[in-house]
Amino acid sequence: MPQLQTGRYRVRIATDACDLRAARQLRFRCFRAPALVSAWAGAEAEAGEDADPLDAHCRHMLVEHRESGRLAACFRWLPLGSGAEIGRSYSAQHYELSRLRDFPEPMIEVGRFCVDPAHSHPEILRLAWAALARQVDETGAGLLFGCSSFAGLDASGHARAFALLRDRHRAPPRWRPGIKAPEVCRFAALPAAADPASARAGLPPLLRSYLAMGGWVSDHAVLDRELRTMHVFTGVEVRLIPPARVRALRRLAG
Template sequence: MSLLSKGRYEVRFANCEADVQAAQCLRALAFRDAPSDLDVDAYDARCLHMLVEEVDSRALVCCFRLLPLDSGRAIEQSYSAQHYELSSLANYEGAMVEMGRFCVHPDHSDPDILRVAWGALTSYIDEAGVEMLFGCSSFKGTSEEDYLDSFSLLKDRHLAPKRWLPRVKAPSIFPFARKLQLRAPDLKAAMKEMPPLLRTYLMMGGWVSDHAVVDRDLNTLHVFTGLEIGAIPPARKKLLRAVAG
């Protein structure tokens, strides 16, 4: 069943094992540069998998997974809790959903893919009554030197409110809020280096942890990212719902 069809793309939930394996194959290509493998973990069986397909070819161009949680009391069940100490969010009363393994096929760079994916996600969030979206937003590679302006901008403008701030749990991190205290970001360079998914979170009022986790398994640096749905600017909500509609 289609969740959203716009232009060249259609979004739907995976509805069989073959659909899930197609997503796992794209994830292996995007995160591990291993097109003949599958990226699989224990969270897949508990998640909803969203697929963005090209209408004419039925090629899978984007995928991500969603883990719904009734409230923050279930936060330890999330993938993010492997990497971040999230007890500060345990008292969050509203419904939450974790978005993970978001990736776009490396051969497809059409910005409409991201736009349609967020439109479908908006529909899901509205229907499910979700109040907070969260997950890990990844920078490719594990060298923080490649992204110092981006991390400096995150430090200056986008740190989580103190009441929700994740604490350190992972053994290998880059504590950018502390390390880059005196660095002023080059805004143009910062936005150029910023991953598209994280850039979208930030435009909607999202916030991040004060440190990045070094994930050598997926060859990424990632930050915990949270977005309170009620805090999204009205104009941005209108645009998302226009796509969703």
């Protein structure tokens, strides 16, 4: 894939073990180090790696700061030939996805998306989506999906955001994920007096971008005690992405 870049950042596919190690170390700092006890600090936390068996079956994308070369963000993606392969995905470990087995087109699962807090800039997310747009065009994917993470295990802190997802962004019944994980938080309705804008502000940036493209979510969150997060199944059907958004991504993707 030809390199994509903006004024501050560039994005490329990982090509060797060193690239993959750098991605796993950033994932560790973002996903695992915050959940560790305080005894884990300094060099130990910096050198740790977040890895799982699915890494070997995925491709890995790196967003780097152009001036310093430092890794600013990363994610992995798993191409699937159709919904018949949904059982291979990370999401299928946590959600009952039998309805999606009937999805007729290729699919891409996006996972482990994380951004170094020192480089939280809107260009990073735009570049990541442009890179994904290239993959969609190359594979003919009709669905992008993955798990959107909320920090912590206290569902009450995300109650308004979860209610907004339930009322406005639930997956259509034909694709809606069922419950599989042992610990879940079912979404309650949004109170009539609640402010939707305030609730939307509580959504993670990646999830907000999915929703802006017509994305939808499960009707519950899964509690992940290992990573001390809650995550929500998230999907976006490519044919439903607003045309203006598609044109903007393709311009950036070149």
